[in-house]
Amino acid sequence: MVQYSYFPGCNLKTNAKGFEETAIAVSKKLNSELVEIPNWNCCGTVHTMTTDNLMKRIAPVRVLARSKNHLEDLKDTSNHVVTLCSMCNSTLKIVNEEVKENPDDLETINFQLEEDNETYSIDMEVKHFLEVLRDSIGFEQIRSNVVKPLEGLKVSPYYGCMLLHPEKAKIDDIEMPTVLEDLMESLGAEAIFSPLFKYCCGSYHIVDQEDIVAGQVEKIVEAARVRGANALAVACPLCAYNIDQQQKVIDEKTGRKDSLPVFYFSQLMALAFGESLEINHFEDHEIDPRILLEELKLL
Template sequence: MTEEPLRYAYYPGCSLHSTAREYDLSMKVVARAAGVELLEIPDWNCCGASSAHVTDPFLGFALPGRVLALAEEMGLDVVAPCAACYGRLAAAREEAARHPDYVRRLEKATGRRLSGSSRVWNVLEWLSQERVSAAVREALKRPLEGLAVAPYYGCLLVRPPKVTRFDDPERPVTMDRILETIGAVPVDFAFKTECCGASLGISRTDLVSELSGRILAAAADAGAEAVAVACPLCQTNLDSRQEAAGLRQGRTFDLPVYYITQLVGLALGASARELGLGRHLVDAMSLLREKKLA
């Protein structure tokens, strides 16, 4: 008996088409291996983060609202790998329920219907659902044995809890479980949901070096050899500020920062090339070679 393949409306957002290409690549590798179809939403637009919702509440709703309307037309739930996209889509879904006037305005402006029927999944929820995680377990080719990884969730996946309704907002464990599934060793540390500095990475690099530096220090002190993330901005900040953070703290950081999907893909036997592991700033390959994982 063959099951209907799992199908999702795929919302890559701007990052996965540009700075986070390796996230996009690895998503698709994992999806293929797990027998999941990701159908990119046609004519998708910017989710608005963060400029839209701090400028105009309606615009902040309408941009992700239109994406949701498009997904509804496909009759599918949405997977949004970027944490900011996920946050905006989830918030829009909440607001649609609370502000019927917004929905009316949106429907008038776009000529599309929005009922809220499409659920929004973040990448961790998507990976840990029964069928996907069972498929991953079955297709496991190269368990990441002995790789100590700090699961870094960032701020947006779990907050605000009333919108995301995902895991424990202070001590989430979903990514820890995924890491266990692929044979890696999740390293519990106190900064799983601390702020990395987010978009201040453009305007206040000093602050980001400080904030990301604390996360890196906590992960390294807890014994992690690498960090796993589920957000392009987290990846950029943690990956690009290691030298500056090290200078501030008088120490050296050398922690590769992987997307969780890259690690899953690796365990499923995908090549470094397929997973875009060469696109990182902190060398992502040496550690894997050292551990004979690539």
């Protein structure tokens, strides 16, 4: 069994428990276990784009340093720190590249970290779990673990911004990604292309400018629906929350009843692999995916 140093990030412990539990379950089945870093901290969520603020870069560098120390406890491991949340993925990857380019900045950051007897020496590589699935495990092995093909599920992959932007953090081709499509097809589902696959959902504006998010979600969902999708697959807990919750708000306002359930890609893997239903935490979803799954006889 290969073991990976795994950085959950805060949301996987609160709103997105189904994402984490299903990902860990399927990782074990694929002999590539995700093992949580014991003392991780928040990565800062959004990466600062200022040139002069090192303070906001300390948290993600500390994560990388702790992940490096964590490798000593793991078996058959590589220098990868694996993330599930696409915002963590983006923040950690960007900062890792930045400190490579600016060794002076790293020295200043390390000066702070040394207070806790930690240092970072640019020796980790940040990988999103989707990259591990594609590059290290391979879709063939995923396909061979499927016991319940997701027949009838027409799922539109929604990448969101942070899996593909910026150049430093992309996990696939920026304008024409295929990793989620390939994964969905290896699970027996039909992948439906939507041109709004990375059209921003409004992100953190949900806190104080909900109308912006509502407008974005309406367009994203409609683009998938008119192309025949009956579900969406995502990799970001914020995209998932925004799309799921805003559809509920739109439904209540307009009385529509054709909302699309939002799945994390790992939930669909767990379903296809025949894992227990509880780990999906479908009770946390506003648009209950179990209704669709029952219709398609996938439960």
